[in-house]
Amino acid sequence: MIKVLFFAVLRERLGTSEVxxxxxxxxxxxxxxxxxxxxxxxxxxxxxxxxxxxxxNQQLVxxxxxxxxxxxxxxxxxxxxx
Amino acid sequence: MIKVLFFAVLRERLGTSEVxxxxxxxxxxxxxxxxxxxxxxxxxxxxxxxxxxxxxNQQLVxxxxxxxxxxxxxxxxxxxxx
Amino acid sequence: xxxxKIHVQEANFDVGDEYRYLADDAKFGAVVTFTGLxxxxxxxNLTAMTLEHYPAMxxxxxxxxxxxxxxxxxxxxxxxxxxxxRLTLNEQIVFVGVASAHRNAAFAAAEFIxxxxxxxxxxxxKEHTNDGEYWVAAKTTDDQAAARWQLQAKKD
Amino acid sequence: xxxxKIHVQEANFDVGDEYRYLADDAKFGAVVTFTGLxxxxxxxNLTAMTLEHYPAMxxxxxxxxxxxxxxxxxxxxxxxxxxxxRLTLNEQIVFVGVASAHRNAAFAAAEFIxxxxxxxxxxxxKEHTNDGEYWVAAKTTDDQAAARWQLQAKKD
Numbered sequence: 393m394i395k396v397l398f399f400a401v402l403r404e405r406l407g408t409s410e411v412x413x414x415x416x417x418x419x420x421x422x423x424x425x426x427x428x429x430x431x432x433x434x435x436x437x438x439x440x441x442x443x444x445x446x447x448x449n450q451q452l453v454x455x456x457x458x459x460x461x462x463x464x465x466x467x468x469x470x471x472x473x474x
Numbered sequence: 475m476i477k478v479l480f481f482a483v484l485r486e487r488l489g490t491s492e493v494x495x496x497x498x499x500x501x502x503x504x505x506x507x508x509x510x511x512x513x514x515x516x517x518x519x520x521x522x523x524x525x526x527x528x529x530x531n532q533q534l535v536x537x538x539x540x541x542x543x544x545x546x547x548x549x550x551x552x553x554x555x556x
Numbered sequence: 557x558x559x560x561k562i563h564v565q566e567a568n569f570d571v572g573d574e575y576r577y578l579a580d581d582a583k584f585g586a587v588v589t590f591t592g593l594x595x596x597x598x599x600x601n602l603t604a605m606t607l608e609h610y611p612a613m614x615x616x617x618x619x620x621x622x623x624x625x626x627x628x629x630x631x632x633x634x635x636x637x638x639x640x641x642r643l644t645l646n647e648q649i650v651f652v653g654v655a656s657a658h659r660n661a662a663f664a665a666a667e668f669i670x671x672x673x674x675x676x677x678x679x680x681x682k683e684h685t686n687d688g689e690y691w692v693a694a695k696t697t698d699d700q701a702a703a704r705w706q707l708q709a710k711k712d
Numbered sequence: 713x714x715x716x717k718i719h720v721q722e723a724n725f726d727v728g729d730e731y732r733y734l735a736d737d738a739k740f741g742a743v744v745t746f747t748g749l750x751x752x753x754x755x756x757n758l759t760a761m762t763l764e765h766y767p768a769m770x771x772x773x774x775x776x777x778x779x780x781x782x783x784x785x786x787x788x789x790x791x792x793x794x795x796x797x798r799l800t801l802n803e804q805i806v807f808v809g810v811a812s813a814h815r816n817a818a819f820a821a822a823e824f825i826x827x828x829x830x831x832x833x834x835x836x837x838k839e840h841t842n843d844g845e846y847w848v849a850a851k852t853t854d855d856q857a858a859a860r861w862q863l864q865a866k867k868d
């Protein structure tokens with residue numbers, strides 16, 4: 393099981409802040425993105441950008457990072473604080 | 475006539491904060507230093523350092539700067555404010 | 557981390573109070589502060605902004621940035637405050653304050669923390685204007701500002 | 713110079729008040745402040761220090777430094793306060809504050825002003841210790857800090 397969170401414009405466009413993925417058999421963040429993109433054309437489109445940032449267990453990682461079962465994975469647009 | 479001011483350790487070592495030079499026939503700050511150095515061996519020594527900074531009319535200048543009659547010339551050690 | 561204060565909060569902060577805390581440690585003679593405020597857009601019709609964040613990650617990310625600064629420069633107290641929620645025009649958004657025995661270290665560390673906060677800490681701004689609401693786009697200048705620290709040897 | 717406040721004074725200053733003045737101009741979203749304080753010597757026996765200056769020149773020199781910063785970066789309000797006279801341990805000596813629309817300009821300008829204040833403004837410190845009085849020697853690191861600005865193109 394993987395908990396997936398979305399923030400900011402990505403949260404608004406997908407219409408959800410959190411989904412739980414039970415059936416993920418891939419390995420990396422990129423695989424998880426591909427898995428989520430199968431949900432609908434909208435998900436396909438919104439998660440397609442190379443600009444989507446990923447954090448695994450609250451740490452920024454590259455899309456090549458391996459996702460262990462039980463992880464919290466967050467996807468969000470480039471940050472704009474400060 | 476040239477008004478000459480001294481600050482900080484230079485003021486203390488020369489024992490004066492201000493002298494008026496009436497008979498200066500040189501041209502540059504370096505000439506004025508040489509002129510002042512003739513006053514005594516102490517003045518010779520205290521004004522000998524290349525580190526002595528000069529301001530003419532309250533502007534930092536090089537020792538090659540030309541000194542006009544009526545100027546205020548100040549000599550002081552490297553600054554240590556802040 | 558000792559002497560590191562990191563707050564993510566809706567409440568405002570007082571720069572005078574934050575300065576006093578930083579200056580209170582008598583070993584460090586240089587204190588640099590940065591404060592960022594909500595300002596008018598070029599278009600002139602900003603009414604407010606909302607700061608969203610990723611609560612579980614925010615303090616971790618800020619702590620990691622401050623730790624990296626502490627590895628690069630000898631620092632005393634360090635404070636980072638970032639507000640979240642709804643902020644109106646001229647309100648304070650962010651505060652970074654650094655004490656050090658060396659002024660150039662204090663300047664460099666404060667700027668480093670801001671540059672990485674802007675590119676690595678999970679905050680997002682939405683602007684509310686008379687024409688609607690817009691998520692702020694990330695600036696490539698912020699990426700460039702953060703990237704230049706990678707190029708610098710840890711020589712400061 | 714409009715929006716430039718330069719004070720050379722015996723009185724103390726309040727960083728919170730100075731910050732508020734800088735932040736009060738609603739056009740500029742970034743405010744950087746630097747404060748320098750009297751700290752203990754390595755030898756640990758400082759009792760006080762005296763700041764001497766060249767009154768006719770001091771404000772001129774500081775104004776020239778601020779003008780140079782304004783030519784390099786787009787700045788809002790700028791404040792420079794330098795105290796003179798006798799100061800005891802932990803007292804504030806100097807304040808530099810800069811407002812700008814751009815945070816990197818605010819940081820750079822504040823550091824630039826401090827670097828040149830340290831090498832071009834006519835102030836001299838004498839330390840009073842249990843062992844006697846000593847004029848502080850100028851630091852070559854201060855000269856180096858000022859010199860690096862000459863090497864930088866005005867690209868910021």
